[in-house]
Amino acid sequence: MTRTIRHATMADLGHITALYGREVRNGTATFELEAPTQDEMARRFASVKRHGLPWLVAEVDGAFAGYAYASPFRPRPAYRYGVEGSIYVEEAARGQGVGRGLLEAMIEQVRAMGLRHVIAAISDSDTSAASIALHRSLGFRDAGAYRQVGWKFDRWLDVTLMQLDLDPRAGPPTAPGLDLGGGLA
Secondary structure: OOEEEEEOOHHHHHHHHHHHHHHHHHOOOOOOOOOOOHHHHHHHHHHHHHOOOOEEEEEEOOEEEEEEEEEEOOOOHHHOOEEEEEEEEOHHHOOOOHHHHHHHHHHHHHHHOOOOEEEEEEEOHHHOHHHHHHHHHOOOEEEEEEEEEEEEOOEEEEEEEEEEEOOOOOOOOOOOOOOHHHOOO
């Protein structure tokens, strides 16, 4: 098995839109209720890229296996050193290290930008044990939970919050952070 992690391109949007659409319709990793169109996903992709943040694709043996991206954590300037990470892996590729590879690559790229925190908001805490364990294994720590904040598939869903501190020394910023004037993904 050959696993490749690379920067996403516009040519990947068909696969990205299809994977995300399946999760919207059938899963709880997102609280969206209607799958976005490819044009909407292109808008989101452009917003992430406008901030200079990574949007990555994983391939296994040349086939699309998942994607991950970082987006600004919050729109106010004081939050310019934090991002929220999102990861989606094709069902057939789960358990093959795809999520780990995507998350590790995303972390390294935002660390190289001089950013400080990666936030994970993991939906449906009851069925997301693998995602929570993956994040913990890469140094994320529990930061709290929102209980019963999402209503999907006729049930309430929780969100587990986790945080990775990219500079545990808590020193002053070494880079200007994100320019949050260009909109959010």
